[in-house]
Amino acid sequence: QLQLVESGGGLVQPGGSLRLSCTASGVTLDFYAIGWFRQAPGKEREGVSCISRSHSNTNYADSVKGRFTISRDNAKNTVDLQMNALKPEDTAVYYCAAAPVFGGCVVSEYFYNYWGQGTQVTVSS
Numbered sequence: 001q002l003q004l005v006e007s008g009g010g011l012v013q014p015g016g017s018l019r020l021s022c023t024a025s026g027v028t029l030d031f032y033a034i035g036w037f038r039q040a041p042g043k044e045r046e047g048v049s050c051i052s053r054s055h056s057n058t059n060y061a062d063s064v065k066g067r068f069t070i071s072r073d074n075a076k077n078t079v080d081l082q083m084n085a086l087k088p089e090d091t092a093v094y095y096c097a098a099a100p101v102f103g104g105c106v107v108s109e110y111f112y113n114y115w116g117q118g119t120q121v122t123v124s125s
Helices: none
Strands: 004-007 010-012 018-024 033-039 046-051 058-060 068-073 078-083 092-099 119-123
Touching: 004 092, 018 033, 018 092, 018 119, 033 068, 046 068, 046 078, 058 068
Parallel strands: 010 119
Antiparallel strands: 004 018, 018 078, 033 046, 033 092, 046 058, 068 078, 092 119
């Protein structure tokens, strides 16, 4: 079983930045497509971004395009989500998810097999 762990969440003011990381013990995340999702109170889970297994493509939700960047750090065995220009509406629990597939990725929860337990991001002044 793939056990994913998110880290890096916290409280930040509007316009600030956070960097989230997703990692797994004992397995190489480079073998998986990785997606980031979020869920705010009272709202459905929303796809944020994804990166393919081959690094060949990334996708972003329109709401975060130009502000968030997904990347791999294979030396650390992480997939990171750099979040800049944060807005109060970015407040949510953020989850990473993994799929052992080739080809492009999709920002859809139905694409992924394994999920972390989430990290809280709060954007407030």
